[in-house]
Amino acid sequence: MRRAPRPAGAARRRAPGRPRGPTAARAAVRPLAERLQKVLARAGLASRREAEVWIRAGRLTVNGRTATLGARVAPHDEVRLDGRLVRAHAAPARARAFVCHRSPGEPLRTPADPGQPAAGQTPRTALLERLPRRSGRRFIAVSPMPRPDGGLELVTSDGELALHLQRAVHSLRSEFSVRVRGELSAPQLEGIRGGALDSGAQLAVERCEAGGGEAANRWYALTVRGASGRQVRQLFERQGALVSRVLRTQLGPVMLERTLARGRFRELTQAERRALLPGPAAPPGG
Template structure:
């Protein structure tokens, strides 16, 4: 065995993923030859690695000891390895080897999820930049419109970013299919909420080349040799290190007419089509602010906005001290003295 980074050594053994291995190292639960290492420490031939006093064996070179399963997660099962959580996915499956899920599905969601003892493949699949597609069937509370499909496909602003373009198609009046290459937290539910829809049911039907077809809710099976060959080929050039749901922040685009200081809440739908979206139309508050600014600068109503301003001619040969003659006004009789008239 050549030298390996400690987190890779632990994940390849099937004990946990690399991210979880890093957490164990930081918590001081890992030792190498009886000493607590630092992050990034390498393990060499003959080194003894333990987690909580339990020896960690090096993985087989051919990975023949790894477990890869497909599980049809029912509604109500939580995707966590914490055995203290009621309804956790590990107890639900009851596998004899130590396994952990690749990604997650929300508790109220159902469908396909992978579990494995190979921590090395987890980050390859989860890394957002690798663009491994996942297919979902979603039921919502309102009829699926063409406008909704277009907006979902183009990308929706959630969680401080804009979702990547994706494939969306109508299945029936209240059901649509969506294929994502991201794994943001509650992504589909947040996207629908932003557009004014509420998810009633959500099922993941496919991950890359593996389908949930043939598995009843609660059933699992080992991935076939063909599926594993295609899976390994798909992730052969994938990056190995990134947290689940990682996404590059989108560039902020300033709206026409200046930058707005007030942000729209994530769950508030935009204007319906044909009501000014994307045309630089200002809202009522912006119009009133511009109106106040215009009146404050000119002291007049906005009636002069359309007329060009008049420019006074200045004679360059005229002395600066010269002042234009003023037209004499009529003086009132009696000057400023108040005159009283007697009656009779």
């Protein structure tokens, strides 16, 4: 039986709850589109902060147009960095995280112009370039130590994990070994325990005590929350100490074992990962 023709001017009935027009198009695209820096971080191409720097510098384009902060991309969009195609939505290789024993003065990455090594020296391969690399991923150091210093370095090829750790590191308890020339006086030790920095900021110092020494050098053990290697050096120098070396020996639950020789590395364990990122927000993998 044929359906009766619809009268002229009558509107077509549509199923309830079904969007149409531009609203429907936006609803279909919205679940797929994500912020550009988040996509790059998840793919292990950069941390979110680094991706934001790239965006501000105009180095990223989306479908031929210069990307701006807040730009969102979908799997079908073409993303380029300095003109080179970036597979931002490709299925990423398994992200990894490593605990490294960095030698004092050892570079994290080879500089663009390394220059010529001194006579009798062989050029050193940078720490991050010795780690086992997966296609398309780069390593990010979490709160790296300054170049003259060394000790424990925590690095990962997971941009999301790096972001979580960079936020968490400000509340983590860290331990450092600091080498100074000569013995510190009681007032100097008291000043260090006070935690004051040149900027007026205050570090939460829990312990600072002598740890032995050799010849004119003395080592001091420092336990502090949320401090970088640079801040630790400044904390001692502010009290007149002549600091020659700062070594990080612990970062939160992660310790630098004596069995891990200088220049060597090991993978971060699942137990350490869970301790660093408690709760369901901890990214999987590694």
